[in-house]
Amino acid sequence: MSTVIEVNNFSFTYKNAQRKAVKDVSFTVKKGEFLGIIGPTGAGKTTICRGITGIVPQIFPGKFEGEILVQGKPTQEYSIAELAGIIGYVHQDAESQLLMTNIEKEIVFPLENLGIPREEIKERLERALRLVHLEQYRNRHPYYLSGGQRQRVVLATALAMNPDILILDEATSEIDPLGAEEIMAVARELNELGKTIILIEHNMEELALYADRIIVLEDGVKLAEGPAKQILADREMTEKLDLYPPEVTQLALALLKKGIELDDIPVELTEAEALLGRVLAAAGRGGE
Ligand SMILES: Nc1ncnc2c1ncn2[C@@H]1O[C@H](COP(=O)(O)OP(=O)(O)OP(=O)(O)O)[C@@H](O)[C@H]1O
Ligand SMILES: [Mg+2]
16 A cells, blocks of 8 residues: 655644644554544644644644655645645534535535636536535535534535545534434545545544554654554553543453453454353353
């Protein structure tokens, strides 16, 4: 798999801030990967996304150290608009920024600004509406949509730019659980279509279900990086950072503490079911 994002010793200090928001962070993202980033509030997750999308330092100025390469080229050598064509960035309060009186206009407006031919705009609009399953709401005012649907409009607007990479920065944290599920389903679908996804989440159940690999940040520093299972089942770290592992993981860890032998630490329900089956079978055999 080819590398699409390379973050090399990236540090950033916002203008007028006393301390670094991100300190010497390095990682790479491969094409088609589903990467999760977790960490407590203020850990620097959003600042890293802003670095990747060029918003830092082009919109939020400050001291930028190290380098971030997108498709092999430093972000500073791209304009924000060029990067928006490669990376779709959907963040927490994006849905409050809908400008237009209906969904179609919302999706089409940035494309018209880029001078994209009318026929192509139409194709991209249809594709984006289809991907987020909002075709039947195309003429609706955003006001009459649920939070989840509004967030899907934002997602469609990003997708209409045809990005290879999609960053969801706590994009589901302000919406109802059903809406969040809808967004995650679209993210998974896009990943299956070959798009690279970066998911920033507090909810570790979501990460367990979707992410191949997880990066843990604290206080601007990268603490750990590894397969989702390894990170989520690391009790010492999750406790230290006040992160809550998936419930099935917590249950397994509690059983281990009671001296019950387990051959796996599950992070997903299906794994927990399989593990429980084995534990019960072993107990049954022991009682015979
Ligand atoms: N525009 C800004 N100007 C100055 N400091 C900022 C700015 N944005 C963020 N910071 C600071 O940078 C640090 C990292 O913030 P960042 O938003 O990247 O963290 P985060 O991990 O995304 O947190 P959260 O989980 O709350 O979204 C924090 O100390 C924050 O106060
Ligand atoms: Mg953030």
